[in-house]
Amino acid sequence: MPQPPASLDLLCLGNAIVDVVAPVTEAFLAAHAMAKGTMHLIDTETAEALYAAMPPGVESSGGSAANTAAVAAGLGIEVGFLGKVADDQLGAVFRHDIVAAGVHYPTPPLTDGAPTARCLIMVTPDGQRTMNTFLGASVSFGEDDLDHDLIRAAKTLYLEGFLFDPAPAQAAFRGAARLAREAGRRVALSLSDPFCVARHREAFRALLPTIDILFANEAEITSLFETDDFNQAAAAARQAVPLAVLTRSEHGSLILEGVAQAMVPAAPAEVVDTTGAGDAYAAGFLAGLSQGRGLAASGWLGSRAAAAVIGHYGARPRIDLAGLAAAG
Amino acid sequence: MPQPPASLDLLCLGNAIVDVVAPVTEAFLAAHAMAKGTMHLIDTETAEALYAAMPPGVESSGGSAANTAAVAAGLGIEVGFLGKVADDQLGAVFRHDIVAAGVHYPTPPLTDGAPTARCLIMVTPDGQRTMNTFLGASVSFGEDDLDHDLIRAAKTLYLEGFLFDPAPAQAAFRGAARLAREAGRRVALSLSDPFCVARHREAFRALLPTIDILFANEAEITSLFETDDFNQAAAAARQAVPLAVLTRSEHGSLILEGVAQAMVPAAPAEVVDTTGAGDAYAAGFLAGLSQGRGLAASGWLGSRAAAAVIGHYGARPRIDLAGLAAAG
Numbered sequence: 001m002p003q004p005p006a007s008l009d010l011l012c013l014g015n016a017i018v019d020v021v022a023p024v025t026e027a028f029l030a031a032h033a034m035a036k037g038t039m040h041l042i043d044t045e046t047a048e049a050l051y052a053a054m055p056p057g058v059e060s061s062g063g064s065a066a067n068t069a070a071v072a073a074g075l076g077i078e079v080g081f082l083g084k085v086a087d088d089q090l091g092a093v094f095r096h097d098i099v100a101a102g103v104h105y106p107t108p109p110l111t112d113g114a115p116t117a118r119c120l121i122m123v124t125p126d127g128q129r130t131m132n133t134f135l136g137a138s139v140s141f142g143e144d145d146l147d148h149d150l151i152r153a154a155k156t157l158y159l160e161g162f163l164f165d166p167a168p169a170q171a172a173f174r175g176a177a178r179l180a181r182e183a184g185r186r187v188a189l190s191l192s193d194p195f196c197v198a199r200h201r202e203a204f205r206a207l208l209p210t211i212d213i214l215f216a217n218e219a220e221i222t223s224l225f226e227t228d229d230f231n232q233a234a235a236a237a238r239q240a241v242p243l244a245v246l247t248r249s250e251h252g253s254l255i256l257e258g259v260a261q262a263m264v265p266a267a268p269a270e271v272v273d274t275t276g277a278g279d280a281y282a283a284g285f286l287a288g289l290s291q292g293r294g295l296a297a298s299g300w301l302g303s304r305a306a307a308a309v310i311g312h313y314g315a316r317p318r319i320d321l322a323g324l325a326a327a328g
Numbered sequence: 329m330p331q332p333p334a335s336l337d338l339l340c341l342g343n344a345i346v347d348v349v350a351p352v353t354e355a356f357l358a359a360h361a362m363a364k365g366t367m368h369l370i371d372t373e374t375a376e377a378l379y380a381a382m383p384p385g386v387e388s389s390g391g392s393a394a395n396t397a398a399v400a401a402g403l404g405i406e407v408g409f410l411g412k413v414a415d416d417q418l419g420a421v422f423r424h425d426i427v428a429a430g431v432h433y434p435t436p437p438l439t440d441g442a443p444t445a446r447c448l449i450m451v452t453p454d455g456q457r458t459m460n461t462f463l464g465a466s467v468s469f470g471e472d473d474l475d476h477d478l479i480r481a482a483k484t485l486y487l488e489g490f491l492f493d494p495a496p497a498q499a500a501f502r503g504a505a506r507l508a509r510e511a512g513r514r515v516a517l518s519l520s521d522p523f524c525v526a527r528h529r530e531a532f533r534a535l536l537p538t539i540d541i542l543f544a545n546e547a548e549i550t551s552l553f554e555t556d557d558f559n560q561a562a563a564a565a566r567q568a569v570p571l572a573v574l575t576r577s578e579h580g581s582l583i584l585e586g587v588a589q590a591m592v593p594a595a596p597a598e599v600v601d602t603t604g605a606g607d608a609y610a611a612g613f614l615a616g617l618s619q620g621r622g623l624a625a626s627g628w629l630g631s632r633a634a635a636a637v638i639g640h641y642g643a644r645p646r647i648d649l650a651g652l653a654a655a656g
Contacts (some may be wrong), residue, residue: 020421023490023579023646023647052425054424054428055428055429056387056388056389056398056424056425056426056428056429056644057388057421057424057425057428058387058642058646059387059388059421060385060386060387063383070384088416088417089416089418089443089444089539090417090419093348093385094378096380096382096385097384097385098384100383100385101383101384101595102383115417116417146562164577165338312641313640313646314386318386318641319351320352321558323565
């Protein structure tokens with residue numbers, strides 16, 4: 001294993017998942033009672049039945065915070081990731097991909113337990129992705145897996161809301177956030193998914209006073225503050241956290257920091273599969289901040305990173321991102 | 329397991345492989361001493377070292393004859409596949425994908441042996457693919473794995489030249505061809521790769537009198553007949569087999585049947601990754617013949633099937649092919 005870096009710009013904590021992506025029709029979603037654009041947790045049995053019903057797929061490493069880590073590393077900042085795979089073939093794929101992306105990844109694999117987590121992703125012709133996650137080994141990520149030195153060494157700790165689903169991961173989430181704050185580091189939270197917000201709304205709200213940067217899309221932020229009105233939700237977010245970054249798909253993003261705000265357009269892209277768009281946006285934004293850019297310029301790097309993943313199947317870019325960061 | 333079909337239009341026999349595809353630079357190929365556009369066999373140790381050096385990848389089912397089977401099934405003919413995976417996660421991925429493509433796949437997995445075969449595919453910016461295959465479990469496919477009833481039930485048996493590399497598979501190849509001929513069925517052979525032809529030139533030539541349809545690209549057919557001149561090689565192929573189908577990348581294909589011949593253009597496509605182009609062409613051509621089309625129309629279906637796979641990473645189409653076949 002490579003030496004741990006003395007300091008990191010960004011440490012991401014999340015579920016370690018391999019995506020299985022397949023194109024489906026709207027009728028397929030309806031037949032399987034899936035709500036388009038959201039994430040569902042499924043058990044082993046459902047995962048097997050759904051996989052059997054799915055068209056041929058393409059496998060690639062995923063996981064929300066892991067995607068953010070991979071993209072941010074591609075943009076040139078120092079990044080680490082913590083999350084649990086199993087000691088199996090898909091775990092080896094996940095490890096290879098995140099390390100090859102330049103991310104420091106010290107978490108040892110789970111042995112003799114559940115297999116590596118899988119997310120069965122149905123992509124409809126409009127490019128929207130509907131996710132069905134079998135958490136497998138990733139539920140066993142717990143407080144023991146927290147690398148205290150690494151958390152203290154990272155300028156920003158980034159946590160995915162999905163971690164609230166498995167109880168041991170939620171404990172790790174809370175422990176990591178506490179360690180980071182004690183070390184005077186910034187803590188960022190991504191709300192992940194509107195259903196995830198609905199499952200953990202009170203816990204997320206209670207957490208907000210300890211969060212420095214909040215990432216959410218329109219469905220997530222309106223769910224968090226229980227309103228249908230995006231502007232109301234944005235106002236609440238502005239009050240709740242020092243820096244709120246709200247993404248709105250093709251309408252770009254709204255960034256709120258105290259009295260300052262920036263409205264950033266989406267970058268032009270042909271939409272094939274939106275999987276990972278929000279993760280890539282967060283990576284671009286955080287890389288921008290880390291490189292000393294302002295809010296609008298950081299948001300624009302986020303928009304361009306998102307555009308780099310939605311033109312193909314899969315959540316991570318197929319191109320060298322160094323040019324994006326250099327282009328400013 | 330589903331009931332075996334009473335009859336098949338096409339039965340493909342080949343290595344059962346999962347592809348790991350990653351974009352690389354020309355310098356990466358040079359640094360690893362790879363000849364662009366060809367296939368190399370690698371051992372476990374080399375596979376591990378090369379995988380460690382590779383950028384993040386995308387996994388999808390591959391294998392030359394298996395690709396042909398999947399595409400042909402998508403074009404609406406009845407198809408089976410014989411080839412060996414291991415009882416592991418990548419083996420499950422391979423099985424899922426070929427069955428979900430509509431292919432009958434009765435070969436049981438290998439237990440307690442080598443893992444499922446993997447092909448590490450480097451795609452350069454020009455879209456050319458360079459393949460490094462770890463044969464794993466697929467080398468254990470042998471004569472015992474031949475499903476005699478299925479071979480007799482299939483109008484055409486399609487064999488990939490790569491099967492000549494592992495000795496047990498070569499025995500299975502010869503056994504299958506003999507069974508098919510005894511049952512009065514057509515036998516098709518794809519030469520697979522110029523290096524594979526060089527390794528087995530004499531054996532392939534000795535086999536030609538038993539072959540009804542020969543598929544080869546320019547590098548393969550000139551290697552087979554040891555000439556630099558494509559026209560000479562084509563003339564030799566015309567003498568050697570009843571039906572020779574010679575593909576020439578963007579220059580289309582030349583189809584030779586006795587005194588008849590057809591020249592077929594390539595179909596327009598943006599080239600991202602040429603992996604599987606030849607396999608898809610063979611699928612389209614064989615599906616065309618099976619549906620009663622003439623040589624040129626069958627070749628054109630082959631050209632369009634190839635175009636459907638070279639616009640993205642991976643060897644199999646991401647779209648519903650039924651429209652291609654219907655469009656004539």
